[in-house]
Amino acid sequence: MIYLDNAATSFPKPESVYQAMDHFARHSLANPGRSGHRMALASERILDDTRHLLNTLFQGESPDRWVFTLNCTDALNMAIKGLVNSGDHVITSDLEHNSVSRPLRALEKLGQIRLTRVESHDGYLNPEEVVAAITPETRLVVLTHAANVLGTVQPIEPIAHAVRAAGGFMLLDAAQSAGVIDINLSRLPIDMLAFPGHKALYGPTGTGALYVGPRVSLRPWREGGTGGDSSTETQPDTMPYKLEGGTPNVLGLAGLKAGLEWVLQRGVEASRIHEVQLLQTVVDWVSDHSDLWGIAGAWDPARHVGALSLRPPQGLAPSELGAILDTSFAIAIRPGLHCAPYIHKRLGSFPDGLLRISPGPFNTESDIDTFLSALSDITDSLI
Numbered sequence: 001m002i003y004l005d006n007a008a009t010s011f012p013k014p015e016s017v018y019q020a021m022d023h024f025a026r027h028s029l030a031n032p033g034r035s036g037h038r039m040a041l042a043s044e045r046i047l048d049d050t051r052h053l054l055n056t057l058f059q060g061e062s063p064d065r066w067v068f069t070l071n072c073t074d075a076l077n078m079a080i081k082g083l084v085n086s087g088d089h090v091i092t093s094d095l096e097h098n099s100v101s102r103p104l105r106a107l108e109k110l111g112q113i114r115l116t117r118v119e120s121h122d123g124y125l126n127p128e129e130v131v132a133a134i135t136p137e138t139r140l141v142v143l144t145h146a147a148n149v150l151g152t153v154q155p156i157e158p159i160a161h162a163v164r165a166a167g168g169f170m171l172l173d174a175a176q177s178a179g180v181i182d183i184n185l186s187r188l189p190i191d192m193l194a195f196p197g198h199k200a201l202y203g204p205t206g207t208g209a210l211y212v213g214p215r216v217s218l219r220p221w222r223e224g225g226t227g228g229d230s231s232t233e234t235q236p237d238t239m240p241y242k243l244e245g246g247t248p249n250v251l252g253l254a255g256l257k258a259g260l261e262w263v264l265q266r267g268v269e270a271s272r273i274h275e276v277q278l279l280q281t282v283v284d285w286v287s288d289h290s291d292l293w294g295i296a297g298a299w300d301p302a303r304h305v306g307a308l309s310l311r312p313p314q315g316l317a318p319s320e321l322g323a324i325l326d327t328s329f330a331i332a333i334r335p336g337l338h339c340a341p342y343i344h345k346r347l348g349s350f351p352d353g354l355l356r357i358s359p360g361p362f363n364t365e366s367d368i369d370t371f372l373s374a375l376s377d378i379t380d381s382l383i
């Protein structure tokens with residue numbers, strides 16, 4: 001299989017991730033912290049080490065500000081629902097994944113928040129338009145760092161400074177940027193950073209994290225055992241346990257730890273540069289076949305991650321193309337709306353969507369050549 005669906009989840013993982021999970025599962029898979037024996041302590045150490053690695057990678061305030069979650073959706077819901085109060089104004093954009101758009105729209109429909117959705121232009125937000133939407137009631141600004149449909153990297157810095165100056169909170173959805181773009185929380189005024197562990201941090205599915213900065217106090221939506229202090233009647237206020245009730249996915253986190261070590265050793269941006277180079281070949285091919293194919297959004301390699309959506313020829317549905325690529329060519333891509341309906345409406349590709357390809361660090365030019373010749377074969381036979 002040629003796997004070009006890394007924006008959904010990365011595959012394969014670095015070999016060290018498989019080895020770490022196998023070793024951990026066979027020797028130390030106990031419930032962290034709770035029992036105090038040596039296996040429980042080894043398990044707890046995985047959590048501590050992973051929090052330290054996250055703090056090193058993103059330069060947060062301290063390791064205990066990192067809360068482990070199931071995925072990025074879980075982290076975003078924890079942040080949004082734990083912060084927003086009735087009557088608040090919230091700003092978001094038309095580039096967002098449903099894991100941002102749906103909780104916000106649900107709160108809006110309940111009459112609990114006023115929501116402003118800023119429009120993008122060719123895949124990019126204009127920071128001045130976002131800043132102009134800020135009002136004294138704006139409590140939260142939630143934006144994606146890199147758009148999952150288009151791969152475009154957003155101009156976050158001026159927006160984050162303006163939100164901080166206005167007294168609001170900034171939540172960054174780093175699902176497509178964590179691990180491939182340098183995010184330095186000691187310099188960037190981001191209050192909360194949400195991301196999955198299973199994309200460009202190369203952990204397994206079932207992992208994710210939320211950074212909760214020192215200005216923020218979130219209401220926990222899940223209360224229960226923390227493994228440490230069992231004496232209090234309600235959830236302890238100490239971070240990260242306040243937000244981490246229940247047994248964590250420590251096996252997955254053993255894999256995420258190895259993935260983080262791999263990223264730190266390889267260097268953030270290395271995968272982005274490799275993936276954007278592979279996509280450049282696709283962009284060049286599309287411009288040679290522009291009578292049939294197109295790309296969605298602007299192409300600026302310096303402000304792009306490794307995801308790109310193609311507009312297929314008239315009459316060829318993305319879902320049909322995806323099925324042919326899978327069954328006849330053993331190539332995995334993602335057709336459709338990519339859980340981001342607002343941007344497809346804006347691009348005119350709703351409801352059929354587009355054809356997204358997202359190479360990873362282990363893909364080669366030869367994978368891309370095979371993909372492009374498959375597209376040529378399909379269009380030759382069907383058009």
Ligand SMILES: Cc1ncc(COP(=O)(O)O)c(C=O)c1O
Nearest residue numbers: 071072073097099144148175196
């Ligand atoms: C921009 C963005 N936000 C959020 C998510 C949700 O991530 P998860 O599937 O880990 O919940 C995704 C997943 O593709 C995404 O691309």
